[in-house]
Amino acid sequence: MKLHIVIEELQFSERELAGELSAVAIRHRSEHEIHHTAENLAGWSRDHLRELDELAPRFGVGAGQGRRTLRSRLPRARRLRERAGRPPDTGLRLLRDLRRLHQLAAGVSVDWELLAQGAQAAREPELLELAARCHPGTLRQLRWTNAMLKVLSPQILAG
Numbered sequence: 134m135k136l137h138i139v140i141e142e143l144q145f146s147e148r149e150l151a152g153e154l155s156a157v158a159i160r161h162r163s164e165h166e167i168h169h170t171a172e173n174l175a176g177w178s179r180d181h182l183r184e185l186d187e188l189a190p191r192f193g194v195g196a197g198q199g200r201r202t203l204r205s206r207l208p209r210a211r212r213l214r215e216r217a218g219r220p221p222d223t224g225l226r227l228l229r230d231l232r233r234l235h236q237l238a239a240g241v242s243v244d245w246e247l248l249a250q251g252a253q254a255a256r257e258p259e260l261l262e263l264a265a266r267c268h269p270g271t272l273r274q275l276r277w278t279n280a281m282l283k284v285l286s287p288q289i290l291a292g
Contacts, residue, residue: 136251136260137192143244144185144194150237150274151178157230164227167281171234174274178241181267188259224289228282235278242271 154175161167189195245268252260 134192134255136248136255136257137194139244139248139251140185140189140192140194143241143248144182144189146237146241146244147178147182147185150234150241151175151182153230153234153237154178154274157234160230161223161227167227170277174277177270177274181270184263184267188263191259224285224292228286228289231278231282231285235275235282238271238275238278242268242275245271 154171158168158171245264249261249264
């Protein structure tokens, strides 16, 4: 069985999504809807991760593990702009952050689908039930980022 590979990837993906959602909540705390919703959605990912970590040892994966290590993600252009003393455009920064969240949530969604398919094939009902419980939350995270991009992009890009 190779389910451990998907579990590790999912642990990493959920952890990365939770971290990015928390970071976006902090960076955009003046945007109350973004701030509070991102905080709530980060909690969903942490809940998913907690549930996944409970089952992971049965498949040879340690709780809290993941295939990759997180590293700081500060785009080069932003670093250069900040060094030059120019403040970043907050609207564009928000769009960039929402775009990144959307991409991460899409990846997590794919990982949940892979886990569900693998669990079904391997006849692992606990993993299948976990995916059935958690994947809908990820789909809601994905719908939120998509909705925010559609609502905010016209005014930010045309302004």
